[in-house]
Amino acid sequence: MDAARLPGTSQPAQVVAHVDMDCFYAACERQREPALEGEPLVVGMGYESDETHGAVATASYEAREFGVESAMAISEALERLPRKVEAADDPVLSLDEAGHYRPVDMDHYEAVAGEVKEIIHDAADVVREVSIDEAYLDVTETVAWDDAEAWAADLKATIESQVGVVASVGLAPTLSAAKVASDREKPDGLVVVRPGEVREFFADLPVEEVHGVGPVTARKLAELDIETAGDLADADPGPLNDHFGERGREIRRYARGEDTRAVTPKGDPKSLSRESAFTEAVNDTAEKRQKIGTLAAAVADRAHRKEARYQTIGIKVVEPPYEIHTRARSLPGPVADADLVESVALDLLSEFEDAAVRKVGVRVSNLDFSAGEQASLTGFEGRDSDTEHRTGSGQTQNGQTRSDAPATPPSAASSPETPDGQISLTDFENDEEGAEGANGESHGETAEGDANATTSEGQASLGEFT
Numbered sequence: 001m002d003a004a005r006l007p008g009t010s011q012p013a014q015v016v017a018h019v020d021m022d023c024f025y026a027a028c029e030r031q032r033e034p035a036l037e038g039e040p041l042v043v044g045m046g047y048e049s050d051e052t053h054g055a056v057a058t059a060s061y062e063a064r065e066f067g068v069e070s071a072m073a074i075s076e077a078l079e080r081l082p083r084k085v086e087a088a089d090d091p092v093l094s095l096d097e098a099g100h101y102r103p104v105d106m107d108h109y110e111a112v113a114g115e116v117k118e119i120i121h122d123a124a125d126v127v128r129e130v131s132i133d134e135a136y137l138d139v140t141e142t143v144a145w146d147d148a149e150a151w152a153a154d155l156k157a158t159i160e161s162q163v164g165v166v167a168s169v170g171l172a173p174t175l176s177a178a179k180v181a182s183d184r185e186k187p188d189g190l191v192v193v194r195p196g197e198v199r200e201f202f203a204d205l206p207v208e209e210v211h212g213v214g215p216v217t218a219r220k221l222a223e224l225d226i227e228t229a230g231d232l233a234d235a236d237p238g239p240l241n242d243h244f245g246e247r248g249r250e251i252r253r254y255a256r257g258e259d260t261r262a263v264t265p266k267g268d269p270k271s272l273s274r275e276s277a278f279t280e281a282v283n284d285t286a287e288k289r290q291k292i293g294t295l296a297a298a299v300a301d302r303a304h305r306k307e308a309r310y311q312t313i314g315i316k317v318v319e320p321p322y323e324i325h326t327r328a329r330s331l332p333g334p335v336a337d338a339d340l341v342e343s344v345a346l347d348l349l350s351e352f353e354d355a356a357v358r359k360v361g362v363r364v365s366n367l368d369f370s371a372g373e374q375a376s377l378t379g380f381e382g383r384d385s386d387t388e389h390r391t392g393s394g395q396t397q398n399g400q401t402r403s404d405a406p407a408t409p410p411s412a413a414s415s416p417e418t419p420d421g422q423i424s425l426t427d428f429e430n431d432e433e434g435a436e437g438a439n440g441e442s443h444g445e446t447a448e449g450d451a452n453a454t455t456s457e458g459q460a461s462l463g464e465f466t
Contacts, residue, residue, distance in 0.1 A: 013173030013195040015148060016263060017137040019120055019155070020168050021113075022187040024133035026060040027165040028112045029102050040066060040081055040099030044074045047103045052078060057104050061187060066097070074101070115163045122273065122361075123155050126263050136175060138263035149192045156190060174198060174259035176211035198257030203230035211259075212251045217244070229255045268369050272308065273316075274298045275361025281320050283356050289346055295362040296345045300338035303364055309334035310364035313344040317352045318359040327351065334368035 021027065025043040030036045040063040047054030052075045059068040059077070066081040078101075082090075087098035113132045121127050124137035143151045152169045159167045168189035170181025177198045181191040193201045202210065208218045210229050224239060226232050233255040240248030253259065274295045282288055292315065303310055314328030327348040345362045 014138060014140040014262065015143050015145065016172055016175055016178040017124070017139060017152060017155075018170045018172075018175070018178035018182040019135050019137060020170075020182045020186075021116065021133035022166045022168055023058055023060050024113075024165065025058045025104065025109055028105075028109045031112060031164040032108065036100055038062065039084075040068075042068055042074075042077055042081065042099060042101045043104055044077075044101060045104045047074050047101060049101075049103070054103075063099050066099070068099075112163060112165060116159055116165065116167070119159055119162065120155070121271075122275065123151075123158075126265055128263050128265050136178065136263045145194055148194075149190070152190050152192065156188075172198060172201075174254075174257060175261050175263065176254045176259045177201060177257065179211060180205070180209050199230075199233055199255070202233065202255050202257070203228065205229045207232050207255075210251050210255050212247065212254065217251070220244075268367065269306070269308075270367060271363055271365035272299055272302050272306070272310075272367070273361055273363035274302070275316060275359060277318075277359040278357065281356040281358045283354070285353050288349060288352070288357055288360060291360055292345050292349050292362060293342050295360065296342040297338060299362045299364055300336075300341045303336065303367075304338070307369065308364075309336045309368045310341075311335070311366035311368065312364065313341050313348075314363045314365065315345050315348045316359070316361035316363070317349070317355065317357055319352075319355055320358050325352070328363075328365075330366070334366070 026036075026041045029041060029043060039060075041060040042063050043057045043059075044054040045057040054074040056068060056070050056072045056074065056077050058070055063077075063081055068077045068081050081099045082093050082097070083101055084095060084098045087093035087095050109132060116133075117127075117129065117135070120135055120137060124139050125141050126138040127135055129135045139151070148171045152171055156167050156169055159165065166188050168182045168186045170178045170184070170189075170191050170193070172178040172181050172193040173195045177193050180202070181193050182189065184191045205228060206218075207213055207221050207227055207229055208215070210232060213221070213232075220243060221227070221232065224235070224243070226235055232252055235252060237249055237252060240252055242248075244251070276291055276295060278287075278291070311334045312328050312330045314326060317325045317327075319325070329344050329348065341362065341364060349360070
């Protein structure tokens with residue numbers, strides 16, 4: 001059985017995207033130092049200029065051509081790829097066979113990752129972040145399979161145009177296939193594996209490509225004459241169970257496209273949003289108001305279904321080509337009021353009455369999932385709008401709390417988790433342009449993601465070197 005439909009149901013297969021940034025640390029260094037583009041580049045953990053200690057955190061594709069790999073000692077990397085600055089002064093060394101070295105700068109990488117995460121949270125209903133540069137997106141309710149490739153291309157283009165880094169995207173009806181698909185055509189890859197095609201997609205791939213199969217398991221499978229994912233899919237489950245137990249049956253199911261895992265964010269979402277693009281930029285006020293009204297109703301309904309109250313109501317307006325504006329208004333306390341969402345959103349939209357607009361969105365944030373009476377709105381009608389532009393609710397552009405921000409303390413859901421004092425990469429109070437899904441619409445829902453340091457496509461986990 002392949003994953004054309006969810007097992008045990010009559011529902012169509014889920015649409016899962018795996019977004020994986022290409023050589024992310026190197027891409028971040030190139031973003032702020034464009035002269036590094038196209039050059040061999042090594043980013044080292046524990047590395048300092050003119051020193052040879054430390055280890056390779058990531059190597060650009062150009063550096064990999066010289067044999068430099070992640071987790072390699074910097075001293076060994078330098079033997080294979082000398083530094084440009086040294087090659088320039090050494091007649092024996094060739095500049096064409098030398099590269100650039102930079103120390104890891106996690107503050108910068110997290111800032112860039114935050115911009116990417118904002119975009120992907122805008123583009124999907126459910127997001128599970130698995131590392132600083134990798135996430136799974138469930139867009140089942142937003143993207144039809146006929147539109148999947150166009151949606152993914154738009155997401156990639158949005159990330160590159162707004163952040164300046166490149167993502168590879170894999171789309172499939174299962175998590176395991178989406179993960180493998182994102183790796184197939186790196187860098188800058190886009191691979192779509194449709195329902196019913198998962199087993200065929202895996203068939204000729206090395207068995208190591210199957211989720212859960214590492215080098216040790218692959219060697220043991222080879223002893224059973226299982227070398228490809230197709231071999232694994234066709235294997236007798238009995239011997240697999242004898243050698244590997246339940247895990248043997250599990251990896252066989254993955255190779256056959258039988259992966260029922262769902263994209264599950266960690267923790268409650270911190271915001272809920274819905275946005276929609278116009279076919280062409282729109283000036284007509286009535287048309288813009290109608291779209292906002294529809295989106296407001298959809299967002300309020302989503303909050304109702306999730307039993308969430310909200311303390312902040314906001315909109316996003318995108319003017320051609322990608323001029324993004326966000327505006328929000330904070331209430332005295334969390335509420336659940338669909339009419340109020342529409343009223344506030346339309347009021348905020350009035351600032352853009354004469355603007356040509358290509359996309360609009362509505363969001364509720366500072367969510368509260370606790371039971372209890374909702375706050376009194378006494379005095380709200382006279383409150384001025386907390387106007388923002390790419391800033392958090394109730395903040396000015398320099399990050400300071402506005403004098404007209406509500407004095408009531410935020411709910412627990414409004415305070416982003418910052419483990420070990422680090423800034424959460426999933427805080428989505430700052431809006432960015434998202435990618436459109438089917439019918440030009442997308443949903444957004446932000447949640448706390450995994451904080452593990454697992455990285456992909458040859459980028460070493462920094463945890464290995466600390």
